[in-house]
Amino acid sequence: MEPVLLYDTTLRDGTQGENINFTAEEKIRIAQKLDDIGIHYIEGGWPGSNPRDKKFFELAKKVEFKTARLTAFGSTRRPGIMPGDDQNLQALLESGTPAVAIFGKTWDLHVRLMSNTQEENLSMIEESVAWLKANGKEVIYDAEHFFDGYRGNPEYALQTLRAAVRGGADFLVLCDTNGGTLPAELAQMCKAVQSALDGRNTKLGIHTHNDSALAVANSIEAVSCGAVMVQGTVNGYGERCGNADLTAIIPILCTKMGCPCISDENLKKLLSLSRFVSETANMIPLSSRPFVGKSAFAHKGGIHVSAVMKDPRAYEHMRPEQVGNSRQVLVSDLSGKSNVEYKAKELGVDLGGDGNSRRIVREIKRMEQEGYQFDAADGSFKILLEKLTEQFESAFILESFRVTIEKDREKPCSAHATVKISVGCQDEITAAEGDGPVSALDNALRKALYKFFPDIETMHLVDFKVRVIDGRSGTDAKVRVLIESRDQDNIWSTIGVSEDIIEASWQALEDSFQYKLAKQQNLICTQKQISA
Ligand SMILES: CC(=O)SCCNC(=O)CCNC(=O)[C@H](O)C(C)(C)COP(=O)(O)OP(=O)(O)OC[C@H]1O[C@@H](n2cnc3c(N)ncnc32)[C@H](O)[C@@H]1OP(=O)(O)O
């Protein structure tokens, strides 16, 4: 199969997605990551559109890209003027990139919408491409609405492509702009283009949108039909339902189609690229995203885990490490002993025999029926395993706590907590305030523990989620509290369940501190073992 070139448009079409926004500096950082993974073309933005994209191309002049050709995006000239008089085309030259991409109209309906004539549209395409070529650019011609245009008026759609070929375009990119095309018809139309342009040396590319959830499938289909450039975005960000997701297309090409568009080493950076872009876009990474999502290789069903432990191929279509991901085993009421044994090993807990794992499975199922959800709370699960196998060593014991909330007419609520704990044979009582009751409890407990474990300072609560388990019972319903905590090395989650939200919060909070302190004790033991 001919090598396929990857064309990333995260920084242009990606930013046309709702809530996706990057500063010029962030765009540079993303471009460097894209270059680092081996993307061949990076579309940086539309310099004729806004000052931010203009600034990006100014900043990019100082960046050396290892693999990628930086590309500026724009449209054909406006009707009735010369290309040299068109500000948008001028801006493309000023961006100083080796390659440019321009889009033109393929669909006769759209030509009419512009109150343009079909002849003038053909001239706009040919002259704009020719002018950019005469100015030394590699030109990628995006045939906007190609598939809709071909469906409506195939002869005119082909004429627009021929105009781009006459202008000297290096690539003709067929765009499924509205994302409504199905793979089989897309394949037919790609083949029709190939036979209509037979003998001319223009290479075909594909640019698809995900409105029918088929952007990746359509891109892959086009490659099978001979397209040598695939356009897409990281995480599929883009206008409306998004663009073709490169985090799926790249591994499919590399591992399933015998088309190694990036090296095996670079493929391992895919998850990190995906996370970097979602982090920069301030978007929560989608767990179920194929290949790079947190759940992409997560096994919950007991039957699956039992088989995966014998041979991962049973329920994994590829090795997660190939894309930088890893296998996860989740524990829940759908677990069997295989889940528990796998997870215990991962968490470093010795279960001491088959009988124990069966007993633990029964206990998990009972507790999940009560409202616990262990696949979201590794920290509490580790503590539970240790308790059930009598290995748990409590760093502290709660003697009592008291929480009060005060509301004065004008002022916002204020919360105060008093906590009494014992550590070894010493008692400690502390009081603290907080923005709310859980924050007050957290502050009081932290203060009490600090005297014995100063390292507690490095730990912070980063997320607190409350979910009513069965809302039909009104205010008597049980609540589930999930707390996520972190220190300089780790993130862990803990859980509490009760009819009382403060009690549920305390359970999750206590587990969180116990987990941290056990981790610290383990470290001290390991260090002692090392120095001995
Ligand atoms: C399929 C795609 O994703 S194409 C990319 C779409 N992306 C964007 O639109 C984001 C960036 N866009 C912008 O910043 C602005 O729309 C600009 C600067 C390009 C143009 O702004 P304005 O001049 O105010 O025009 P406006 O956005 O209202 O309309 C677009 C104009 O471009 C014209 N146009 C559309 N496609 C093309 C084309 N391929 N070639 C030439 N002109 C075109 C339209 O006919 C319309 O012209 P009109 O103003 O004479 O009616």
Ligand SMILES: CC(=O)C(=O)O
């Ligand atoms: C060019 C482009 O972004 C499109 O047709 O969707």
